[in-house]
Amino acid sequence: MPGNRTTDPAAPAALAAGAAGAAPAPLEQIRRRAAIVRNETLRLIEVAKSGHYTSVFSAAELLAALYSGVLRLADDPEWPDRDRLVLSKGHVAVGVYPLLAEHGYIPAELLDQYTRLGNPLGDHPDMRRVPGIDFSSGSLGHGLSIGVGMAQAARMRGYGSRIWVLLGDQELNEGQIWEAAQAAGHFGLGNLVAIVDRNQMGLDGLTEDVMTVEPIGDRFRAFGWRVVELDGHDPAAVWETLTAVPATDTTTPTCLVAHTVKGKGIGYMELSRTWHLGYLAPPDATDAARELEGFHA
Numbered sequence: 001m002p003g004n005r006t007t008d009p010a011a012p013a014a015l016a017a018g019a020a021g022a023a024p025a026p027l028e029q030i031r032r033r034a035a036i037v038r039n040e041t042l043r044l045i046e047v048a049k050s051g052h053y054t055s056v057f058s059a060a061e062l063l064a065a066l067y068s069g070v071l072r073l074a075d076d077p078e079w080p081d082r083d084r085l086v087l088s089k090g091h092v093a094v095g096v097y098p099l100l101a102e103h104g105y106i107p108a109e110l111l112d113q114y115t116r117l118g119n120p121l122g123d124h125p126d127m128r129r130v131p132g133i134d135f136s137s138g139s140l141g142h143g144l145s146i147g148v149g150m151a152q153a154a155r156m157r158g159y160g161s162r163i164w165v166l167l168g169d170q171e172l173n174e175g176q177i178w179e180a181a182q183a184a185g186h187f188g189l190g191n192l193v194a195i196v197d198r199n200q201m202g203l204d205g206l207t208e209d210v211m212t213v214e215p216i217g218d219r220f221r222a223f224g225w226r227v228v229e230l231d232g233h234d235p236a237a238v239w240e241t242l243t244a245v246p247a248t249d250t251t252t253p254t255c256l257v258a259h260t261v262k263g264k265g266i267g268y269m270e271l272s273r274t275w276h277l278g279y280l281a282p283p284d285a286t287d288a289a290r291e292l293e294g295f296h297a
Ligand SMILES: Cc1ncc(C[n+]2csc(CCOP(=O)(O)OP(=O)(O)O)c2C)c(N)n1
Pocket: 054, 055, 058, 089, 091, 138, 139, 140, 141, 167, 168, 169, 170, 171, 172, 197, 199, 201, 202, 203, 262
């Protein structure tokens, strides 16, 4: 698994305590980072001239919380005990890069040349080129299986890491997800956490019209998972739920079903069938930036 090394640098004390410590909820930080995720996604897609605004906007508060103390990280991305985050819905990467830059894993200047030739930051993430990216994803359906392998490896090696996997809801139509869910239940991978971004839509319509994914919670429960549902846009609910996930010494994997809105933050994008992949030319991008400013005020 990425991030292996033979010597362990000491983890910063605050991070080593993990997110589940008694620290007060960093709600302002989560709000600020959710704004960074949306604003930077807007800016970076203007550079690339194509991108997945809506898939990032639904996950903004989740990503912001993960990088505001939920994930156990250190300054060194090679620290083996750090938590791993598998972006199974790899097209969310554009929203993660600004958080990796904030954390210091990548230089902020890289963002300005997002997807340009030679730049390691692509539309889909590359674990070989971007520190802090734990799996090269893009082809949907694989991330939970990768998470199962990482969770087993972490357990065998005695790491305190948890493995978090961010899944799309329509992605749950991929059969391999359910093989992984079954394996995680069987192997008792209490260090594995799946987060389903339940934004109600896939590429071109409502999940329940295209091919039903419900009942998501019962499906995971049937394979032996603990399931918690939450409002994925409420910073307090996200913080409380993510930090309440039991530590690694349990034997039950956790699935968090985060109820979100695809495109949350820009009115005309929300639950739109036509905005899965798009591009806002400069005048429209300026208007969108203004709308986001109001949304995050
Ligand atoms: C195996 C595979 N099939 C199709 C695609 C094309 N594709 C990219 S995103 C997407 C929709 C995913 O919907 P969902 O999982 O709900 O994620 P969201 O964007 O809504 O967060 C599709 C079909 C892909 N990346 N991989």
